[in-house]
Each structure stands twice: as structure tokens, then as C-alpha cells.
Amino acid sequence: MSVSVQKGDFDVGAEIGALTDVAGAGAVASFVGVVRGGEGAEAIRAMTLEHYPGMTEKSLADIIEQAQGRWPLLGVRVIHRVGRLLPGDRIVFVGVASRHRGAAFEACEFVMDYLKTRAPFWKKEETAQGARWVDARESDDAAAARWDKGE
Amino acid sequence: MSVSVQKGDFDVGAEIGALTDVAGAGAVASFVGVVRGGEGAEAIRAMTLEHYPGMTEKSLADIIEQAQGRWPLLGVRVIHRVGRLLPGDRIVFVGVASRHRGAAFEACEFVMDYLKTRAPFWKKEETAQGARWVDARESDDAAAARWDKGE
Amino acid sequence: MNVTVLFFASLREALGVERERIALEAGATVDSLRALLIARGEQWQPLSRGSVRAAVNQSLVTGANMLADGDEVAFFPPVTGG
Amino acid sequence: MNVTVLFFASLREALGVERERIALEAGATVDSLRALLIARGEQWQPLSRGSVRAAVNQSLVTGANMLADGDEVAFFPPVTGG
Numbered sequence: 001m002s003v004s005v006q007k008g009d010f011d012v013g014a015e016i017g018a019l020t021d022v023a024g025a026g027a028v029a030s031f032v033g034v035v036r037g038g039e040g041a042e043a044i045r046a047m048t049l050e051h052y053p054g055m056t057e058k059s060l061a062d063i064i065e066q067a068q069g070r071w072p073l074l075g076v077r078v079i080h081r082v083g084r085l086l087p088g089d090r091i092v093f094v095g096v097a098s099r100h101r102g103a104a105f106e107a108c109e110f111v112m113d114y115l116k117t118r119a120p121f122w123k124k125e126e127t128a129q130g131a132r133w134v135d136a137r138e139s140d141d142a143a144a145a146r147w148d149k150g151e
Numbered sequence: 152m153s154v155s156v157q158k159g160d161f162d163v164g165a166e167i168g169a170l171t172d173v174a175g176a177g178a179v180a181s182f183v184g185v186v187r188g189g190e191g192a193e194a195i196r197a198m199t200l201e202h203y204p205g206m207t208e209k210s211l212a213d214i215i216e217q218a219q220g221r222w223p224l225l226g227v228r229v230i231h232r233v234g235r236l237l238p239g240d241r242i243v244f245v246g247v248a249s250r251h252r253g254a255a256f257e258a259c260e261f262v263m264d265y266l267k268t269r270a271p272f273w274k275k276e277e278t279a280q281g282a283r284w285v286d287a288r289e290s291d292d293a294a295a296a297r298w299d300k301g302e
Numbered sequence: 303m304n305v306t307v308l309f310f311a312s313l314r315e316a317l318g319v320e321r322e323r324i325a326l327e328a329g330a331t332v333d334s335l336r337a338l339l340i341a342r343g344e345q346w347q348p349l350s351r352g353s354v355r356a357a358v359n360q361s362l363v364t365g366a367n368m369l370a371d372g373d374e375v376a377f378f379p380p381v382t383g384g
Numbered sequence: 385m386n387v388t389v390l391f392f393a394s395l396r397e398a399l400g401v402e403r404e405r406i407a408l409e410a411g412a413t414v415d416s417l418r419a420l421l422i423a424r425g426e427q428w429q430p431l432s433r434g435s436v437r438a439a440v441n442q443s444l445v446t447g448a449n450m451l452a453d454g455d456e457v458a459f460f461p462p463v464t465g466g
Contacts, residue, residue, distance in 0.1 A: 013164020121465025272383025287380030
């Protein structure tokens with residue numbers, strides 16, 4: 001179970017390889033988020049990710065701990081980049097290993113949903129019309145709230 | 152959108168890289184299935200995957216087409232190995248690219264659930280007690296049936 | 303009319319047959335073909351298991367599916383890939 | 385008692401302040417600290433937005449959270465990572 005917050009890129013194949021190598025793992029679900037470019041005047045030229053050092057790592061570790069409490073997980077890896085990124089660049093990786101695919105898929109989506117609404121990262125986009133902070137999406141709050149139902 | 156049924160291994164990093172490179176992609180969800188080893192007399196020494204050549208590719212292409220009808224997908228890749236595999240070997244890869252993560256996660260899980268119950272592959276395990284065909288799991292039927300609700 | 307019949311995995315092993323060409327009367331269905339095979343005797347009883355699935359020309363079908371000359375019919379146990 | 389206050393992202397830019405040491409009366413809460421800052425004048429109004437989140441010692445908290453000497457308090461807009 002490990003968390004990295006870093007400026008540099010990561011090696012998706014190596015990360016998933018480490019998860020498939022965990023003893024007993026039969027299923028590895030993973031997610032990669034990428035900077036979208038877009039078209040025309042709204043096209044994103046670059047994106048800068050600001051974060052709250054210290055709290056970032058703490059909140060991601062807490063999210064993983066919650067996932068481990070809900071599903072029988074054999075491995076969890078979270079990587080989030082910070083700093084300036086260009087369209088097509090990888091932003092985030094979440095990988096989860098479990099014996100069976102149901103737990104792996106659910107836990108991976110849970111970690112992403114919680115990361116999106118609880119981990120202190122903020123995106124600022126640069127377009128032809130200037131720089132602007134990205135607004136939080138209500139759909140992300142709704143996605144995270146799904147996991148609280150029936151508790 | 153492409154399907155491969157092959158004896159050889161595959162490169163997870165390259166496959167996911169091809170999906171993140173699709174224009175407009177912001178989210179890539181993926182799944183890797185691995186041969187579990189296990190412990191003691193029940194430990195699996197090897198596994199042989201038999202399939203129905205021709206129907207295999209046709210059924211996987213049909214599953215992808217159904218997924219494309221349900222979610223706005225930008226790329227789908229399915230690879231399934233056949234022949235003799237050892238514990239720790241990769242069996243299957245499913246990767247899905249979309250603009251947003253919700254569609255990518257759901258479509259990836261949908262493809263796996265349908266693959267598990269509709270694509271003509273059969274596993275035979277070799278243990279210290281001999282070879283045996285793997286029984287179908289009711290939980291897989293239940294997982295696939297979820298997607299039919301409310302239609 | 304003639305059809306090709308294929309058997310896979312545990313069903314192939316239990317029957318001891320991998321493929322066979324069979325002549326059928328017009329109007330035959332997947333169920334009638336299956337009944338004809340089971341009626342051959344003891345060796346063919348594994349085909350009577352309720353879990354046996356069928357495909358015609360590489361698509362899953364139900365037992366009522368009508369057969370045509372040249373069809374490829376397959377019988378197999380529930381799939382276990384992935 | 386003294387606390388360190390941090391501001392992030394659009395809130396940091398709107399306030400023009402990144403961090404500050406502030407002396408508080410005993411019994412202060414996140415809400416009372418926030419009210420004290422907003423009362424300073426026009427520049428501090430962005431802190432009154434309903435969407436502003438708070439963390440104490442790097443954990444998300446509600447406004448009623450009591451503060452202690454040496455606490456690190458952070459105010460920021462809704463997060464947008466991932």
C-alpha cells in the first residue's frame with residue numbers, strides 16, 4: 001500500500017506489474033487520468049496542479065485505509081502528479097490488487113471518487129483566453145456520496 | 152476497438168499507453184487477470200485455456216459493441232490468452248478509454264462481466280491431485296445479470 | 303441437410319468426440335439434434351446435462367433455434383474464461 | 385495562543401496571502417478564526433464564500449472545530465484533483 005505525490009511521470013506497466021506480482025492476486029483493476037486537450041478557444045494549453053504538501057499524502061493514505069476496511073485488498077498504489085502538465089500527460093494512477101475482480105473494481109473506483117472530493121489538489125488551466133481555476137464538479141460529489149449509502 | 156486471442160503475453164504499459172493517447176481521452180480504466188497459485192494440495196501448478204476459435208473473437212467483438220452502445224467510449228482493447236499458463240501469468244486484459252472516469256470504469260467492468268459469462272473460454276487446472284475443469288461461478292452469472300436490470 | 307457438430311472442454315472429454323458431420327431431416331432444431339445424439343446410448347449422456355450451452359454459427363442460441371444446411375453447431379459447458 | 389493559517393489555490397490568489405501567524409484567544413474555533421479574518425475588510429471577503437473548506441493539522445474539519453496552540457489551519461476551495 002503506497003502513495004506518491006510527485007512532479008515526474010510514472011511507468012504504468014511497472015506499477016501494474018508490481019500489483020499482479022503480489023502473492024494471491026488474481027485481479028488488478030487500475031485507473032489512469034490524463035490531461036484532456038480540447039478544441040478551439042477553450043483548448044487547454046497546459047494545466048498546473050497545486051497541492052497541500054503533507055495533507056495530500058495523509059489524505060491519500062486515509063482513503064486507502066478506508067478502502068482496505070471495506071474490501072479484502074492485497075495491494076493498493078496511488079500516484080498523483082503535481083506541477084505543470086501538458087495535454088496528453090498522465091495525472092493520476094490508482095491500482096488495486098485483490099483475489100477477485102469485484103473487490104478490485106469497486107475499491108479502485110472508490111479510491112478515485114474519494115480522491116476527487118477529499119484530497120487537496122487544485123487544477124489551474126491555461127487556455128488562449130487566459131488561466132482559470134477549474135471548478136469542482138457536482139457529479140464528483142455525487143459519485144463519492146454513493147459509497148456512503150446504507151451506512 | 153480491437154480484440155486479440157493469443158498464446159503469448161502482452162505489454163500492459165503499451166496497451167494502456169495506446170488508450171491514453173486516443174484524442175479526447177481523459178480516463179482509462181483497465182483490468183488485468185492473473186493465474187492464482189494457491190497453497191498446499193490444492194495449489195495450482197498450471198492452467199490450460201481452451202477456446203472456440205472464431206466464436207471467441209466474434210463474441211468479444213459483440214461484447215465491445217454492446218459496451219459502445221451503452222457508454223460514450225473512445226477506445227476499447229481486449230486481449231485474452233489461450234494455451235498453458237503458470238501461476239502469476241497474465242490471462243486477460245481489458246482497457247477502456249473515455250472522456251470521464253464513470254463511463255470508463257463501468258464499461259470496463261461490463262466487458263469483464265460479459266466476457267466471463269459469454270465468451271467461449273474454458274479453464275483446466277493442474278494440481279498435485281490431477282487435472283480438473285474449473286466450474287463456472289454463480290457469482291459471475293450474478294455479476295453479468297446486474298447489467299440487464301431495468302432494461 | 304448436413305451440419306457440423308463441435309464439442310468443447312469437459313463435454314468434449316466426456317463424450318470422447320471433438321467434431322462430427324451429421325445428416326438431419328429438414329426442420330431440425332438444436333434441441334432435436336441434441337435429443338438424437340443423446341438417444342445414441344450411454345456414451346452420449348453427458349450431453350443431457352442441464353448446464354450444456356449451444357451455439358449455432360458461433361452465436362449463443364436456445365434449443366428452439368432452427369438449423370439449416372451447412373450450419374456449425376457447438377455444444378459446451380458454461381464458460382470459465384477471464 | 386498562536387496558530388499558522390494557510391490559504392490555497394483560488395482562495396490564496398484572491399486574498400493575496402499564502403500563510404500567516406495569528407494570535408487567538410483561548411476557546412477559538414475554525415469559525416471564529418474565519419470571522420476574525422473576514423472582519424479585517426474588503427480584501428478578506430473571498431473567505432466568506434460558502435464553498436470554502438477548512439483543515440486543521442491536515443485533516444478536513446467543520447467550522448465548530450476547537451483550535452489549540454500551534455495548530456496549522458488551512459482554508460481552501462473545493463478540491464479538483466484526479
